[in-house]
Amino acid sequence: MLDDTLRIVRTTVSGGGTDDAGAEADGDGDPLLGLRFADVRPAGDAQEVEGLLSEVLRRRVHLHRVLRGDRAAAAPQGAARTYAMSCHPLGDRTGPPTGVAVIVADVTERESARARARSLDAVRERVGQSLDLATTCEDLVQAVVPGFADIAVVEIVDEVLRGAEAPTGPLGRDTPLRRTAFAGPDEGGPAHPVGDVRGMPHPSPFSLALSDLRPRLLDVRPDSAWLAGDPARARSVAEYGSHSLIVLPLTLRGTVLGLLSLYRSGGSPAYREEDLGFATTLAAHTAVSIDNASRYQREHTIASTVQRRLLPPDAESRALVSVEAVHAYLPGRNSGCWFDTIPLSGARTALVTGEVKGHGIQTAAVMGQLRTAVQTLAALDLEPDELLARLNDTARVLARERTSRPAGDRVPERLEAACLYAVYDPFTRRCTMARAGHPVPVVVSPGGDTGTLNVPEGPPLASPDLAPFGTLSTVLEPGSILVLYSGSRGLLDKPGTRPLSEVLNPQDRPLRALCDALVYNFPAPELDGAVVLLARTGSFASEHQATWELAHDLRDPAAARALARGQLAAWGLPDDTVHTMELVVSELVTNAVRYGTAPVSLRLIRTASLTCEVNDTSPSAPHLRHAQTVDEGGRGLFIVSQLASAWGTRYTKQGKTIWAEVPLPV
Numbered sequence: 001m002l003d004d005t006l007r008i009v010r011t012t013v014s015g016g017g018t019d020d021a022g023a024e025a026d027g028d029g030d031p032l033l034g035l036r037f038a039d040v041r042p043a044g045d046a047q048e049v050e051g052l053l054s055e056v057l058r059r060r061v062h063l064h065r066v067l068r069g070d071r072a073a074a075a076p077q078g079a080a081r082t083y084a085m086s087c088h089p090l091g092d093r094t095g096p097p098t099g100v101a102v103i104v105a106d107v108t109e110r111e112s113a114r115a116r117a118r119s120l121d122a123v124r125e126r127v128g129q130s131l132d133l134a135t136t137c138e139d140l141v142q143a144v145v146p147g148f149a150d151i152a153v154v155e156i157v158d159e160v161l162r163g164a165e166a167p168t169g170p171l172g173r174d175t176p177l178r179r180t181a182f183a184g185p186d187e188g189g190p191a192h193p194v195g196d197v198r199g200m201p202h203p204s205p206f207s208l209a210l211s212d213l214r215p216r217l218l219d220v221r222p223d224s225a226w227l228a229g230d231p232a233r234a235r236s237v238a239e240y241g242s243h244s245l246i247v248l249p250l251t252l253r254g255t256v257l258g259l260l261s262l263y264r265s266g267g268s269p270a271y272r273e274e275d276l277g278f279a280t281t282l283a284a285h286t287a288v289s290i291d292n293a294s295r296y297q298r299e300h301t302i303a304s305t306v307q308r309r310l311l312p313p314d315a316e317s318r319a320l321v322s323v324e325a326v327h328a329y330l331p332g333r334n335s336g337c338w339f340d341t342i343p344l345s346g347a348r349t350a351l352v353t354g355e356v357k358g359h360g361i362q363t364a365a366v367m368g369q370l371r372t373a374v375q376t377l378a379a380l381d382l383e384p385d386e387l388l389a390r391l392n393d394t395a396r397v398l399a400r401e402r403t404s405r406p407a408g409d410r411v412p413e414r415l416e417a418a419c420l421y422a423v424y425d426p427f428t429r430r431c432t433m434a435r436a437g438h439p440v441p442v443v444v445s446p447g448g449d450t451g452t453l454n455v456p457e458g459p460p461l462a463s464p465d466l467a468p469f470g471t472l473s474t475v476l477e478p479g480s481i482l483v484l485y486s487g488s489r490g491l492l493d494k495p496g497t498r499p500l501s502e503v504l505n506p507q508d509r510p511l512r513a514l515c516d517a518l519v520y521n522f523p524a525p526e527l528d529g530a531v532v533l534l535a536r537t538g539s540f541a542s543e544h545q546a547t548w549e550l551a552h553d554l555r556d557p558a559a560a561r562a563l564a565r566g567q568l569a570a571w572g573l574p575d576d577t578v579h580t581m582e583l584v585v586s587e588l589v590t591n592a593v594r595y596g597t598a599p600v601s602l603r604l605i606r607t608a609s610l611t612c613e614v615n616d617t618s619p620s621a622p623h624l625r626h627a628q629t630v631d632e633g634g635r636g637l638f639i640v641s642q643l644a645s646a647w648g649t650r651y652t653k654q655g656k657t658i659w660a661e662v663p664l665p666v
Helices: 046-059 108-126 133-144 205-212 225-229 231-240 273-310 361-378 384-403 511-520 556-570 575-595 636-643
Strands: 011-013 023-025 063-068 082-090 099-106 151-157 177-183 216-219 242-252 255-265 323-330 337-343 349-356 417-425 430-436 442-444 450-452 472-475 481-486 530-537 545-550 600-606 609-616 646-652 655-663
Touching (some): 046 063, 046 082, 046 099, 082 108, 108 273, 133 177, 133 273, 151 242, 177 255, 205 255, 225 231, 242 273, 255 273, 273 337, 273 361, 323 349, 323 511, 337 530, 349 481, 361 384, 384 417, 384 430, 417 481, 545 556, 545 575, 575 600, 575 609, 575 636, 575 655, 636 646, 636 655
Antiparallel strands (some): 063 082, 082 099, 151 177, 216 242, 417 430, 430 472, 481 530, 545 600, 600 609, 609 655, 646 655
């Protein structure tokens, strides 16, 4: 009881039991009588307490406060306490208060229980929301500091972070653990930085917890024997003033994921047995979340490996004619991005980028199936729009297979895929392209002008929309740079990025340097799985090709053989190659004269191989036949197929082209 000057006039002390009436003193034997309450308060700031009591007298209000002990002044083992103070005005309601009744209760245990409950709520709310393992560990330490611990450290078995299965316990003393998360006071320094990989010192509470998979609660003293073998940790313990420690193995179904260490320092109360039980609950919840994240990480690692194996090693590895191409693969959770550069007949090149939306092994597998289908269809010399129509048929089959899973599997996600297919012809310098739900490509001219190629957008692959695919055909100057990408629509012009004309300037740099500069310009959050393909176009050297118009009569085969023989001799090719190509030219021209329509032309192309092309305007295609012994004809294409490494037919608006490739001697 306080008078109106806030001095003590009566005290009652109770041990807190319900049957304890307490001890009351109001005589000279009480040393507190006459003192100001703010001077003998058990906790809190004197000025704050004085102001609180004055407010009760002035406003005649009832006020409640929680006072926390001074941690700096607490005993070495953390004896700081927490008190609840209730203040009530005394006296008749009609007049001014004659004093204040102050009730102070030690609520340290209650507040500790509340702190544990708040920490558990924070852990349940935050930990496990992300499937990123490092983020999960960081969420844990942020949830328990400072409510339940002053310092929290999570260390995960390094193999688990790399996507491997968690090892079964107990762990050997040399098993490397990676420090994945740390939270603590700003003052002082941790024993080891986040990212450090090492084995646990032995003998120590950490190695013992990993050996028998049981938690440890212990007092930490500077002279603790186990600190002698870990100087870095001993230094950190001294800097932080840590005095109490709980070590918990993170285990699940007999496997060991890592270790959780919780410290209390300074004036915080030491951990007790009830804290150990609570910490074990935290560790169990965290272990489930870490296991989920590690399983996702493992699946992502496998999917990324599968994706890499299904992609070409690099764009530069293909023998392309008049096109230089490089790519950048930006790994991330999207497992379905792909690219391809495909050499076609007639020195043409197909440029492909695509994406299967999603992540995981199934996404990577579908990506591989679609890429293989594109390569197969490209070998048929189809136009881009026709190729995408055939590819869409394949994607629709894959989508039906995905939805017809056995009963008991989770409902699969709908298959969504996109693709852009472009064909560049170095003779006409014309690029023809079509797209299915894919971002538009960008072209940068040799002068630095940047333009978007407005390719008509077709429906995404596997969609129920059966609208036809449109094409765009444009002539590109030699030295133009085509930029194709997949993974994020509008990636090239996100806010805050520099214009492509600036990023890719000067253009005479190596294409790899230009590709890297383009990637550096991307906003970092967008780099979660994407493919960028850059292609620099060129024209075909006239000295490496020859074209003739033929008369379309019976004299054409002989004339074609003579023309071919002269050109091959001028190229300095050996006689056996000349004789082989003469026979191929003769058979293809004979076929065009006999079954085709005028005009007829012959073209020879010298690249890494020797190509013969015969053009006519007839839409009918020749077929390979196996003539019987007594047949007088039907062996022409069979002979060509035996002499050539590859042959085929491609159709144009003007007719068709029959081509055959003969390998050149090394």
